[in-house]
Amino acid sequence: MSRPATAAVIVIGNEILSGRTKDANLSYIAAKLGEAGIRVMEARVVPDVEAAIVEAVNTCRGRYGYVFTTGGIGPTHDDITARCIAAAFGVPFGRNEEAERRLRGYYDPDQVNEARLSMADMPLGVELIDNPVSIAPGFRLENVYVLPGVPKILQAMVDGLVGSLEGGTPIASRALTVYAPEGEMAAMLAGVQARFPTLDLGSYPFFRQGRFGTTLVCRGADTLAVAQAHAALVEEATRMGVESAVFDAATARDDALPPGPIRP
Missing domain, CATH: 3.40.980.10 (MoaB/Mog-like domain)
Known part of the structure; x- marks a missing residue:
């Protein structure tokens, strides 16, 4: 096309x-x-x-x-x-x-x-x-x-x-899900984004199983760069001492938020 x-x-x-x-x-x-x-x-x-x-x-x-x-x-x-x-x-x-x-x-x-x-x-x-x-x-x-x-x-x-359909290079995507508020991950995510400017990095907060967390996603057409960015996220999250979260597909939905203030 x-x-x-x-x-x-x-x-x-x-x-x-x-x-x-x-x-x-x-x-x-x-x-x-x-x-x-x-x-x-x-x-x-x-x-x-x-x-x-x-x-x-x-x-x-x-x-x-x-x-x-x-x-x-x-x-x-x-x-x-x-x-x-x-x-x-x-x-x-x-x-x-x-x-x-x-x-x-x-x-x-x-x-x-x-x-x-x-x-x-x-x-x-x-x-x-x-x-x-x-x-x-x-x-x-x-x-x-x-x-x-x-x-x-x-x-x-x-x-x-x-x-x-006539497409281009398939979009690759990798995600890291952690038990940490989005605000605590923002600076780290921005730093990784700066290292991989051709990729789209995003953060998506959740509340599941009684805990707040964030899913960090890397997307792009360069499969190798996506893998490298994901590895960088894992490395930085580990350095920060953040706990990773794993959800079964059937349970990966947000729960009702508890009463009280929400701190992203």
């Missing part, structure tokens, strides 16, 4: 902005793209409003190599994403014959109705994205990939298409 391997994710839906539904798609897309060497540089959440969707799509598609939208391609009146993509590109909008064929083949004849068939209404000239879970396809138009909002369906579709 002529542009760098970067991406934006646009999450579409009033239900996200109202707090009624928690987004579960951004982190999945970002992780899968990272494995392919495509870095998510921006994420937006926009309402089911045509002007907002069109503006977000047009801004992001000119700025990044890939744009992924989630939500708004179902069978109800407020599923307007496909129509908005057509408006953003200035192309006709109508029934996609192949998408309609797939839908008619999936449902029993007495289950086919116009609401379901409306999921075949798309901009002219799109490439369909297979949906192995519930058949209704997403689509791609130039560098914009339009996906559903249901996490199970989206994940299956992302898994199927990520191998076809």
Whole structure:
């Protein structure tokens, strides 16, 4: 691809902005793209409003190599994403014959109705994205990939298409988790960051099993540098006498904070 391997994710839906539904798609897309060497540089959440969707799509598609939208391609009146993509590109909008064929083949004849068939209404000239879970396809138009909002369906579709994307060097990541407040680790982390300026080093505080701690993360395309930065973090944390923390994946979630002041 002529542009760098970067991406934006646009999450579409009033239900996200109202707090009624928690987004579960951004982190999945970002992780899968990272494995392919495509870095998510921006994420937006926009309402089911045509002007907002069109503006977000047009801004992001000119700025990044890939744009992924989630939500708004179902069978109800407020599923307007496909129509908005057509408006953003200035192309006709109508029934996609192949998408309609797939839908008619999936449902029993007495289950086919116009609401379901409306999921075949798309901009002219799109490439369909297979949906192995519930058949209704997403689509791609130039560098914009339009996906559903249901996490199970989206994940299956992302898994199927990520191998076809032209990425860069996969992003490597190493983490060190310690029982120490973030404020106590900040100076050390800044020092290691200065030694490895091409990497992204971050700190993420937590409260688990009744104790405060911090996860220190190194990320970058240079696998050797990531390993060296991680080793430097381990060395510095050991020198500071900080206790390391190991969590089972099933228990690695924050507990409720205790009453009283919090000292990062």
